[in-house]
Amino acid sequence: MLFLYLLSFLSMVVQAIFITLAIAAGLYYLAELVEEYTVIAKSIISWTVIATSLIHVGLIIFDDLPLHLNVLGLVQQCLHGVMLREFPVVRVASMTFVTACLNLxxxxxxxxxYFGQVYYSFSEVLAYFTICLWVVPFALFVSLSANDYVLPTTGERQPLIGDNNVLTDYLSRKSKRYSLLSFFSFAKESILPQRNKKAF
Known part of the structure; x- marks a missing residue:
């Protein structure tokens, strides 16, 4: 009996590792897609914001959830809509981003x-959290890496470093990449073994 218990514990650890790797691979793939198709990603996120807002309105009309929960959700979607105006550029120091994080x-x-005080089934609670709370912030989190490949313009708000050469300034900033995709690329290069191609 003890051996089977230890075996079940070991299998749970192996399953957790596989799930973590699957999630990491999925996030990496989604970040690649967002970088490649930023216009489509903006459109999908915008429609997700609209759908989530309509779901909150539907919860106000058809369900007995407290009004303040749905009002917070609608405010959150309005803030996401404002953040999407400059998509794929996301300024983490902006007032909109900070307010959206605090509201979340x-x-x-x-x-x-509320869900700790009033009984709802687990699937209903998970549905509320997944669709009303997590979908849009998760999509915005994945799309943070799309900002890495935005072409430089002369109308940037930040002052240029050194001379007024747009390309030199852009490339000097590119050396400091902190995004989801750069993290996964670093993890892939440092953890996974590299194959050497033989030249014949």
Whole structure:
């Protein structure tokens, strides 16, 4: 009996590793797609924001969820819509981004508090959190790497470094890439073994 218990614990560890690798591979693939097709990604995220807003309106009309939860959700979608104006550029120091993050934390707190007091089935709670709270922020998180390949323009708001050469300034900033895709690329290069191609 003890051996089977240890074996089940080992299988859970192996399953957790496989799930983690599958999620990482999926995120890497999604980040690649967003970088390649930024216009389509913006369109998909915009329609997701509209659909989530309509779901919140539907919850106000047809369900007995508290009004403040749905109002927080609608405010969150409005903030996401404002952030999408400059897509794929996401300025993490902007007031809109900071307000959206704070509103998301407050929305999570209120949702956890409400669903902790009132009984709903697990599938209903998971549906609310997945569709009303996590879909759009997750899509925006994956699309953060699309900003890495935006072409430079002379109308940038940040001052140019050194001389007024747009290309030199752009390439000097490119050396400091901190995004989801660059993290996965670094992990792929450092963890996975590299194959050497033989030249004949």
């Amino acid at each position: 934390i407050l929305h999570h707190y209120c949702a956890f508090k």
